[in-house]
Amino acid sequence: MKSFVVARDLLREAASRRWFLALGLGITLMLVVMGLSLRMDVVDGALAATRLFGKSMNTQIRAADVALRPAFVASSYLIFYGGLLFGVVACADFGPSLLAPGRIEHLLSLPVRRFELVVGTFLGVLALALLGALYGAGGLVLIFGVKTGVFSGRLIVSALLASVTFSAIYGAMLTVAIAARSAALSAASGGALVLLGIVAGERERIAEFFDSGISRTIFRGLTLFLPRVSSLARSAGEIAGSEPVDPAALTSMLLGLVVFGLAALSLGIHLFERKDF
Template sequence: MANNFAVTAALVRDTFREALARKIFWGFLGCSTALILFFLFIMKIDVVEGAVATMSIFGKDTRTMDLTRLVREVHGGIAAFLYTAGLFLAVFASAGLIPTIFEPGRIELLLSKPVARHHILLGRYLGNVLVIAANMFYLVLAIWIIFGVKTGVWTYQFLYSTAITVFVFAILLALVLLVAVLSESAVVATMVTFGVMLVSPILAQRHVIERLLSSEWSRDTVRYFYFALPKVFEIGRICREIVLGRPVTDWMPVWSSALFGVVILSAGLYSFSRRNY
């Protein structure tokens, strides 16, 4: 057990080291820090009588509204931006971290060690998720603190956006992992994953699309893809609802996407255990 933990820790450490060496970690950290500095110095919020606020960016007043609502709205906007842009950036930047271990001359050495194949791949996967989680948490926590200090409003729901973004990233990374195992190509893995992300907002409009389709089989196909693929777009909407403090009425996109992630990750691990290197 202790040995399993030590092996996992070594694999995670190695992924962080590679992310640092490839400047992925620094790139993310730089972007996050720039965004934090923007909120720290550029945005100014004046609290009036504790309940109404004026927010100004570059010194120009933009809105005056209820303080808690203002903070929630801003949090919601930031969360939606981080979710969309962050996911694209995270997949793009870190997709190469998994296929690199399949390089000839590297994989044989890894497989010669007394570690189960699935453990090697899961360690790498976990390391990759943690690299992104660390950056997301740093960014969201810093923004949350800045807003809290500036306004005195500490709505904890904003912090959930980290967990939701990392959760969706983990699902998408499972797809990267499966495609990388099958194709041993970072490019193919990234393209397939981006494809799934881009098709998500289209499939989210399935009721509209179904009305436009004439045949039953084409409607079934759309339905199949909708239920089978991760619902990135709809989870983004759920993320915003949560940050805004609104109740979530339908959790289906979350659990069906989680199911997709588990199935795809299992398929990736199985394929890896069967492959010849």
């Protein structure tokens, strides 16, 4: 319960930061501009014409939900990778600021257990990621829905997938921040994890480029523990684009990602518990 209080404090802190104000304003501005400049002519469910800033963009007539698929897929990838990169940079400072001299002593003097502080920070960032993704994706769904009558929740599901992926990566970032008390190192670890995760998502295909034997085994071993970022981004795109996904594989990967976040968090708590402030 006390973790939620810590998470709420983190959200308050985020609200006062320029990064997040800029993100909120940026998303709002994009949605408003799209809402005002996009004109879609829909006849009985068929998208007959699209104009952006008065310029004709689409001359084909086809079912509106089919015509919107590429837009949803592009939005999904933008939300996924854009959200990951923004989150890695903007959230890197939360861990070190928690441990800042003066603040940590104050926090530890409160009736809050150490692991609750770490879990609260993690939950706060998770909530932040969810709010950002849902605001962006929900806004887009609303705009397209009002203009075409196609209200598809698939983009929101896809955005949720991006949030879960970021929160797992943030678990590792928080652990690095606890170990090194450095926002730069925390951001670097997040960035590295995203890049390695892109590789890990393609590990089966990349492994074929290694000679069978020790080098392939080492590659497989190293990538076995990494979150499959690119696989999840692809699945998010497929969900947004109404393409078929393998539900068993996606569920397994998603559970693995959540457990990876919890594992990173456990290591962070272990390090935090051992720290002497």
